[in-house]
Amino acid sequence: MPVTIRRFRPDDVEAMLRFARGLPEHDLLFLGRDLKHRKVIEAWQEAVEDGFIDSFVAEDGDAIVGSCALVRDPLGWSTHVGEVRLLVSPQLRGQGVGRRLLEEIFKVAEQRELKKLVARMTSDQRGAIQLFEEHGFRSEARLKDQVMDRDGAVHDLVLLSLPFSA
Numbered sequence: 001m002p003v004t005i006r007r008f009r010p011d012d013v014e015a016m017l018r019f020a021r022g023l024p025e026h027d028l029l030f031l032g033r034d035l036k037h038r039k040v041i042e043a044w045q046e047a048v049e050d051g052f053i054d055s056f057v058a059e060d061g062d063a064i065v066g067s068c069a070l071v072r073d074p075l076g077w078s079t080h081v082g083e084v085r086l087l088v089s090p091q092l093r094g095q096g097v098g099r100r101l102l103e104e105i106f107k108v109a110e111q112r113e114l115k116k117l118v119a120r121m122t123s124d125q126r127g128a129i130q131l132f133e134e135h136g137f138r139s140e141a142r143l144k145d146q147v148m149d150r151d152g153a154v155h156d157l158v159l160l161s162l163p164f165s166a
């Protein structure tokens with residue numbers, strides 16, 4: 001069955017929770033908040049409804065196998081900036097799902113007239129860095145020991161950015 005891409009909907013919370021709980025914890029460290037908690041997903045959905053986040057899912061049958069989000073803060077001083085968040089199930093990696101999700105984000109960034117995109121990831125996420133660099137993102141900062149996993153190990157985050165114009 002082909003993987004389809006569509007908007008993240010309010011009735012996706014359970015499927016998103018199953019997706020998040022099936023991911024290796026290390027893949028979630030860039031997110032700031034632990035996506036394995038229902039409250040975090042509910043807050044994400046509320047932010048979608050409030051118009052602060054545009055979000056899509058990749059669906060295989062009735063399972064979510066990937067997600068992406070473009071996070072903005074319309075009440076802040078960086079209304080021209082969007083943060084990209086991208087996740088694909090390890091079982092489906094390398095099949096172009098991440099690239100398709102990122103392309104949806106570019107379309108929305110254009111509609112929202114954003115001027116800059118940023119993405120954070122742990123510095124060992126070679127696949128993610130490669131994918132974003134292929135789309136023109138470049139390293140802008142490294143935040144040392146920025147995240148701590150459940151075992152107490154700390155990891156650096158890298159921040160990649162892209163000046164954006166439609």
Ligand SMILES: CC(C)(COP(=O)(O)OP(=O)(O)OC[C@H]1O[C@@H](n2cnc3c(N)ncnc32)[C@H](O)[C@@H]1OP(=O)(O)O)[C@@H](O)C(=O)NCCC(=O)NCCS
Binds near residue numbers: 028087092098099
């Ligand atoms: C980053 C991520 C979303 C990529 O998803 P994916 O579906 O495997 O990506 P795609 O199959 O669309 O790959 C697109 C391109 O990215 C690059 N790429 C992806 N994974 C790669 C890897 N492991 N090694 C090297 N390059 C890789 C390749 O250039 C690839 O193009 P190609 O297949 O034509 O060579 C996925 O690896 C992931 O969820 N990582 C963990 C979470 C994370 O760090 N997200 C980024 C934070 S914003």
